[in-house]
Amino acid sequence: MSSELVVLPGRTERRRNRRPGAPGTARSGRTSHTSPDQGPPGRPPADLEQTPLDRTGLDRARLRHDRPVRLPASRGPVSEALLELLDTDPDHETPGRAGAHPAGPDQDRLQWSGPAVAAPTDDDLQLALWLSYELGYRGLAGVDEGWEHHPVLLAARRGWERVLLDGLELLTVDRLGPADPEPTAEQVVAALETLAGTERGPSLSGHLMRQATVRQFSEFLVHRSLYHLKEADPHTWGIPRLSGAVKAAMITIQLDEYGLGEVRAMHAQLFRDLMRDWQLDDRYGGYVDEVPAVTLLASNVISLFGLHRRWRGALTGHLALFEMTSSTPNARYARGHRRLGGGPRAAAFFDEHVVADAVHEQIAAHRLAGGLARTEPELGAQIVFGARTVALVDDLFAEHVLGAWGTGRSSLRRRLVEGRS
Amino acid sequence: MTGPLRRGEASITVCPDGPLLVRGAVRLEDAEGTEVDHDRNVIALCRCGRSARKPLCDGSHRGSRFRDPADADGIAAALAQPGGPADDPH
Numbered sequence: 001m002s003s004e005l006v007v008l009p010g011r012t013e014r015r016r017n018r019r020p021g022a023p024g025t026a027r028s029g030r031t032s033h034t035s036p037d038q039g040p041p042g043r044p045p046a047d048l049e050q051t052p053l054d055r056t057g058l059d060r061a062r063l064r065h066d067r068p069v070r071l072p073a074s075r076g077p078v079s080e081a082l083l084e085l086l087d088t089d090p091d092h093e094t095p096g097r098a099g100a101h102p103a104g105p106d107q108d109r110l111q112w113s114g115p116a117v118a119a120p121t122d123d124d125l126q127l128a129l130w131l132s133y134e135l136g137y138r139g140l141a142g143v144d145e146g147w148e149h150h151p152v153l154l155a156a157r158r159g160w161e162r163v164l165l166d167g168l169e170l171l172t173v174d175r176l177g178p179a180d181p182e183p184t185a186e187q188v189v190a191a192l193e194t195l196a197g198t199e200r201g202p203s204l205s206g207h208l209m210r211q212a213t214v215r216q217f218s219e220f221l222v223h224r225s226l227y228h229l230k231e232a233d234p235h236t237w238g239i240p241r242l243s244g245a246v247k248a249a250m251i252t253i254q255l256d257e258y259g260l261g262e263v264r265a266m267h268a269q270l271f272r273d274l275m276r277d278w279q280l281d282d283r284y285g286g287y288v289d290e291v292p293a294v295t296l297l298a299s300n301v302i303s304l305f306g307l308h309r310r311w312r313g314a315l316t317g318h319l320a321l322f323e324m325t326s327s328t329p330n331a332r333y334a335r336g337h338r339r340l341g342g343g344p345r346a347a348a349f350f351d352e353h354v355v356a357d358a359v360h361e362q363i364a365a366h367r368l369a370g371g372l373a374r375t376e377p378e379l380g381a382q383i384v385f386g387a388r389t390v391a392l393v394d395d396l397f398a399e400h401v402l403g404a405w406g407t408g409r410s411s412l413r414r415r416l417v418e419g420r421s
Numbered sequence: 422m423t424g425p426l427r428r429g430e431a432s433i434t435v436c437p438d439g440p441l442l443v444r445g446a447v448r449l450e451d452a453e454g455t456e457v458d459h460d461r462n463v464i465a466l467c468r469c470g471r472s473a474r475k476p477l478c479d480g481s482h483r484g485s486r487f488r489d490p491a492d493a494d495g496i497a498a499a500l501a502q503p504g505g506p507a508d509d510p511h
Contacts, residue, residue: 197483255462327480331473358478359465362436 066229068139069285072131076124081109082131082156090146110156112163119167121396125160126296130288132157133303137230138284161304168301172388175200175395179388183380185373191384192317192365195391196324204398205329207405208336217340218278219411220333220401222287223295227302228271228349229284232257234299235322237306238315246375249367250316253323256356270349274337277346290412294396301389313372313379317386320369325390326357435491440465440478 074080112125119125134140135148147153173179176195180187208220227234232254239250259265275282288296305315334350369387373380404411431445444463450456465478469487472479489495 252463260460260462327478328483331479354474354479355461355465355477358440358480359442359461359463361480362434362439362442362465363463366436 066138066284068141068143069134069288070141071143072127072288074124075127076122077109078112078124078160079127079131081106082128082153085110085152086131086140086143086147090144090150107152107156110152111159114163116163116166117170119160119163120171120297120392121293123293125164126293126300127288129157129160129164129300129304130296132160133300133307134285136303136307137233164300164304168389168392169385171396172385172392175392176388179381179384181381183373183384185370185377185380188317188373188380188383189365189370192320192324192369192387195321195387196361200391200395201398202402204401205332207402209332209339210336212336212340212405214340215416216405216411217336217342218280218416221275221278221280222412222416223291223397223401225271225275225280225282225287226285226291226295227299229268229282230299231267231271233268234302234306235315235319237303238312238319241309241312242316242372244375246316246368246371249363249371250319252363253319253360253368256360265352267349267352270352274342274346274349277343287412290414292400292411292413294393294400298393298397301393305386311382311386313376313382314386314389316364316369316372317383317388318390319386320361320364320383321387321390323357323360323364325394327354327361330354330357435489435496436465437491438469438488439482439491440468442466 071083071086074083110128112119112122112128114122114125131140132153135143135145135153139145180191183191204220208217212220235250236254239247239254242250255261257267259267259269263269272282281287302315302318305311305318330350330353334347334354337347337350338344369383373383401411410416431443431447434442434444436442442463442465448456449459449464467475467478467482468489469482469485471481471485471487473481
């Protein structure tokens with residue numbers, strides 16, 4: 001992808017007390033914006049999406065519901081076949097042919113045929129998975145909701161998930177070494193501590209703290225928006241699959257994620273505020289066309305673990321390492337944000353994660369992951385596998401982003417335009 | 422984990438090599454007794470001394486040499502130790 005385009009609709013809020021060049025100020029020379037009508041195809045003018053402050057001062061836009069995701073462009077034969085399928089009527093089935101769908105594409109076209117080791121970073125596969133999962137979150141614009149649990153879609157997704165799981169297993173062993181097949185609960189917690197405490201490769205958070213440019217920091221937020229605008233939702237699938245003290249531990253964490261029920265304090269809303277501060281498009285899934293496979297992977301892995309009861313161990317291990325590797329990077333992101341002139345209120349997203357995740361990591365390690373390993377000892381290896389996927393995905397993401405930036409390229413599939421004033 | 426916590430009852434969880442988790446309706450105040458308002462469900466108080474956000478924990482213990490296994494036996498032993506705070510005549 002080489003086309004240059006702008007993915008940042010302007011915003012209407014007035015800004016105060018900002019240093020020149022800060023995110024959200026009218027800046028010169030760095031990341032900038034075109035007028036809304038120059039946005040990418042399929043994106044409505046920004047002014048349709050911006051809700052001005054009403055007379056009570058209530059920022060209604062912040063409280064709005066997410067809308068279904070605008071369909072992205074395909075990235076290969078499988079995602080293309082899936083998008084064709086999703087354009088048809090899911091209830092139009094031929095009697096006697098269970099799961100068959102005469103109006104859709106040939107179902108062989110929904111099978112991904114690459115090697116497992118390539119699955120985690122394959123754009124076509126990750127986009128297909130992401131689309132299939134988003135049917136279960138905010139939905140897909142113009143797509144019949146009947147597709148969410150349609151046998152044709154589920155059969156295809158089962159194949160994608162299997163090859164992805166094989167790829168994750170191969171890559172985690174390759175990069176992190178073999179895992180203990182039958183760890184005790186104490187060994188599970190110790191394995192998580194080791195993963196959390198080990199530095200592997202160059203530090204993305206260190207770069208963002210000290211060196212990243214405004215455009216690089218914006219790119220980072222664009223990547224992260226795919227998860228943070230639905231922050232906590234993929235892990236929440238796990239709640240009904242747990243019970244007792246382990247469930248209570250997860251609830252304690254998710255309560256904070258959802259701001260104790262206060263909409264403005266929900267972490268996804270804090271991230272939305274942060275995106276606006278950086279003049280980014282805060283629509284749910286708004287940047288799906290821009291992000292590479294590894295960014296979709298980060299979201300897909302949690303959806304996969306969350307949507308299958310049999311992966312509840314991996315889900316808790318994933319959440320545990322997620323929380324255990326959050327406070328310190330977020331403190332660094334906060335410093336990068338402030339160094340680049342980010343707004344103090346928007347920094348709440350990072351500050352909240354430093355404080356909340358220092359609590360969460362203890363609960364997640366000892367009561368959630370450790371607790372599940374004690375009550376269902378046969379899940380021990382799976383809990384560690386879930387944690388190892390966090391480390392793997394973090395490493396793949398950091399390598400991709402720092403690799404691109406290190407050679408002067410964008411880490412996105414389409415570059416944010418710079419140089420306009 | 423012990424018995425059910427009554428509503429409004431506070432608990433302190435001593436985390437191995439980590440902070441103290443304080444949960445429940447507990448008043449937070451400085452040494453002079455000035456109360457500090459907060460709306461957090463659980464707070465983590467630094468034990469290692471490395472936090473940049475004291476008295477709260479910021480995860481910095483992971484890079485520190487602070488070690489305390491903090492199991493129930495160890496906590497009980499510390500409380501019962503002859504010459505320890507409980508027996509200190511001063």
